[in-house]
Amino acid sequence: MTKAETAGYSVVIVLGLGLAASALFFASKELFMSPKEYVAFNAALKQIELDPRVTSALGESITGYGSESRNRSQRQRIPHTIVRDPASGREVVRVQFHARGARGNATVHAEYDPSNAEEPFGYLIVDVERPRSMRLVVKEPRQRRSIMGPGTSLVG
Numbered sequence: 046m047t048k049a050e051t052a053g054y055s056v057v058i059v060l061g062l063g064l065a066a067s068a069l070f071f072a073s074k075e076l077f078m079s080p081k082e083y084v085a086f087n088a089a090l091k092q093i094e095l096d097p098r099v100t101s102a103l104g105e106s107i108t109g110y111g112s113e114s115r116n117r118s119q120r121q122r123i124p125h126t127i128v129r130d131p132a133s134g135r136e137v138v139r140v141q142f143h144a145r146g147a148r149g150n151a152t153v154h155a156e157y158d159p160s161n162a163e164e165p166f167g168y169l170i171v172d173v174e175r176p177r178s179m180r181l182v183v184k185e186p187r188q189r190r191s192i193m194g195p196g197t198s199l200v201g
């Protein structure tokens with residue numbers, strides 16, 4: 046075998062190992078690391094399940110999903126916005142999703158700060174659509190400087 050053949054085989058082996066390592070990395074990242082919007086969604090869903098006003102309005106066994114659609118992938122996709130404060134670099138995740146219980150359904154709006162362990166929600170609002178329309182404020186908007194700038198509202 047010549048040096049050129051050995052070098053060629055070595056390059057192919059290194060490229061193959063690199064490709065296998067990157068595939069393993071992305072597969073493990075997808076399986077073991079949750080995106081920020083899903084962490085915010087799960088925390089907000091757990092929080093509204095614990096609120097007696099929400100369970101009274103929607104009923105027990107509340108489920109959450111991304112959008113009103115018959116398409117499964119659309120229901121699993123959580124609409125979100127990640128906002129970064131340029132001064133501190135802090136990221137806040139804003140999610141909006143639908144919740145359904147035995148007696149009704151609602152739209153949930155939440156602002157989640159994963160870096161704040163004591164009080165992760167900036168706000169958590171449930172807009173009940175059925176059986177009767179009402180707004181339940183589970184967590185009041187924080188009195189703090191908005192990362193969107195002065196004069197902007199935390200709640201759309």
